[in-house]
Amino acid sequence: MKSLEFHKNHWQQKCYILLSLFTFLFGVNLSAEVKKENQVLDWDGNRKQFVHKNITFEDLGLKSKTNYILENFSIYSKLEQEPIPLEQVEGNLKLLTLGFQLRKIESRFKTIVTNAGIKDKNTEFNPKVRIRVDAPFAYSPTDYYDSKVSLKNTALTIPPAESNGTWNSELWFAPKWDLPVFGTFAFERIIDTASCPDAIYHEYTHLITGKYLGNNAIGRSLAEGISDYYAASLLDHPELYTHKTCEAVKRQLIVSAFRLDKEIGIYDANIESDFKKDFAFIPSLLWQYRALVGSELADVTIFQAIAKTNAGDRFFPEFINTLSDSLFTEVKKRNGEEQAKSLAMQLESKVWIPHGVYSKLSKNQSVFSVFPKSSVRLSNSDEKSNEFCGQKNELEFYWKEVNLEEPTLRFYWNCNSVKLPLIIQMDQTNPMNYLFSSNLHFLNGKLKFASQNADKVNPKLSTENQVLYLQMVNYVKDNYFYRKTMEKEVRLYLDGGNDASHIDTIRMEFAYLGNSKKRFRYTFPAVKDGVYGSGI
Numbered sequence: 001m002k003s004l005e006f007h008k009n010h011w012q013q014k015c016y017i018l019l020s021l022f023t024f025l026f027g028v029n030l031s032a033e034v035k036k037e038n039q040v041l042d043w044d045g046n047r048k049q050f051v052h053k054n055i056t057f058e059d060l061g062l063k064s065k066t067n068y069i070l071e072n073f074s075i076y077s078k079l080e081q082e083p084i085p086l087e088q089v090e091g092n093l094k095l096l097t098l099g100f101q102l103r104k105i106e107s108r109f110k111t112i113v114t115n116a117g118i119k120d121k122n123t124e125f126n127p128k129v130r131i132r133v134d135a136p137f138a139y140s141p142t143d144y145y146d147s148k149v150s151l152k153n154t155a156l157t158i159p160p161a162e163s164n165g166t167w168n169s170e171l172w173f174a175p176k177w178d179l180p181v182f183g184t185f186a187f188e189r190i191i192d193t194a195s196c197p198d199a200i201y202h203e204y205t206h207l208i209t210g211k212y213l214g215n216n217a218i219g220r221s222l223a224e225g226i227s228d229y230y231a232a233s234l235l236d237h238p239e240l241y242t243h244k245t246c247e248a249v250k251r252q253l254i255v256s257a258f259r260l261d262k263e264i265g266i267y268d269a270n271i272e273s274d275f276k277k278d279f280a281f282i283p284s285l286l287w288q289y290r291a292l293v294g295s296e297l298a299d300v301t302i303f304q305a306i307a308k309t310n311a312g313d314r315f316f317p318e319f320i321n322t323l324s325d326s327l328f329t330e331v332k333k334r335n336g337e338e339q340a341k342s343l344a345m346q347l348e349s350k351v352w353i354p355h356g357v358y359s360k361l362s363k364n365q366s367v368f369s370v371f372p373k374s375s376v377r378l379s380n381s382d383e384k385s386n387e388f389c390g391q392k393n394e395l396e397f398y399w400k401e402v403n404l405e406e407p408t409l410r411f412y413w414n415c416n417s418v419k420l421p422l423i424i425q426m427d428q429t430n431p432m433n434y435l436f437s438s439n440l441h442f443l444n445g446k447l448k449f450a451s452q453n454a455d456k457v458n459p460k461l462s463t464e465n466q467v468l469y470l471q472m473v474n475y476v477k478d479n480y481f482y483r484k485t486m487e488k489e490v491r492l493y494l495d496g497g498n499d500a501s502h503i504d505t506i507r508m509e510f511a512y513l514g515n516s517k518k519r520f521r522y523t524f525p526a527v528k529d530g531v532y533g534s535g536i
């Protein structure tokens with residue numbers, strides 16, 4: 001009992017010492033705050049770290065004498081109705097940093113938008129963007145906030161949503177939840193997402209890009225990649241969400257810091273649907289683009305590409321192509337066509353192709369350049385079908401429409417006067433597979449009915465033709481397709497000499513011949529076209 005009490009006392013004593021120490025430290029801080037010095041954390045590009053900087057209220061361009069309202073932002077604490085009173089802002093490092101960095105990114109984007117020649121006033125918000133710091137709960141589209149889900153260590157952008165009859169854009173910053181350990185207990189280390197320029201920049205970029213990429217774009221690979229790109233580019237530093245740029249930040253969805261200047265490997269189409277698979281790929285590739293063309297030109301041309309991007313566009317091939325076009329057009333305007341071509345080609349060979357993507361400029365390096373340029377009719381190689389297609393029995397291939405955006409070959413089986421539409425869908429998980437440089441010998445595809453309701457007969461057909469149509473459908477099902485999948489693997493063999501880029505013919509047949517040997521074999525003459533730069 002005695003010894004326990006002793007321990008207790010001893011422990012209390014220890015606590016007292018620690019408490020005194022904390023009181024002392026806080027005391028130092030408090031006495032500093034008495035002076036109400038207005039400081040912000042700003043990124044020092046040369047020292048690659050945060051520095052404290054004194055500012056005045058005038059620097060923030062306040063639009064109210066009583067509350068924290070800026071030209072395009074009103075800043076609230078938690079879920080309060082009124083913006084934060086200015087007395088609370090005074091001397092508050094976090095709140096001042098937030099307003100200061102919002103103004104900074106806003107002004108950077110104003111310059112980018114102007115230099116990009118875009119007329120939209122997209123940095124103006126009416127009503128003002130509602131910023132919430134220490135937002136305790138997650139956003140809920142129906143109830144505004146969801147009291148069951150607390151917001152922790154994160155920041156999020158809420159695209160224009162209706163609340164009380166007005167359409168508001170909002171940025172929410174969660175309260176800081178992890179206590180700093182003793183060793184890092186220093187004034188300049190105590191920051192949360194609301195005072196992290198990279199997190200602020202990332203979220204602000206969503207507000208701007210959402211106008212083009214669609215308000216549902218947040219969380220999609222392209223929008224997330226672009227937000228990370230601009231966060232890094234405007235800091236001029238390729239490492240994000242670390243203790244250096246943003247202590248303890250784990251923003252929504254992404255939970256780790258990362259560098260944009262690391263090896264990123266080859267593009268994988270799966271990142272388009274799930275950006276968490278590889279969130280570093282897009283911003284890192286854009287970072288390499290920036291390294292090649294220069295920061296100012298990169299920021300401007302990426303923005304021009306965003307302005308021309310539609311909600312459904314993927315990073316590859318649409319965005320890559322739009323960006324390539326923007327670069328060519330902008331450099332042509334600034335320095336002439338020669339330089340524009342040269343830089344656009346360097347972009348292909350040094351940045352895009354090594355990472356498995358390419359624009360239309362590299363069309364002549366892809367298999368699409370050798371595909372026939374018109375539709376081709378060939379007699380049906382499956383002679384058994386002559387039994388019921390006595391007058392006419394041919395396949396009509398629509399090669400013209402096969403391209404990178406939609407690598408699907410459509411064709412009709414024309415049997416007497418009945419047409420059955422079919423398709424061959426080429427495998428597109430890795431676009432490198434379309435490049436000759438990847439030692440391409442054949443392409444894989446899947447033969448399917450063009451329609452999911454192939455069994456449904458067109459009632460406009462004569463009774464006789466309706467019977468024939470169904471006979472054709474059943475013939476394909478019985479003789480070509482696998483029962484389970486209702487499709488069949490097809491290969492397009494690229495036959496030529498020893499030179500992989502020289503293709504004479506395209507030979508189409510089933511990948512696994514089985515019992516339908518020779519039944520599906522067609523040969524097409526390859527076409528040579530594509531001159532560097534002709535696609536622009």
Ligand SMILES: [Zn+2]
Binds near residue numbers: 227
């Ligand atoms: Zn985001």
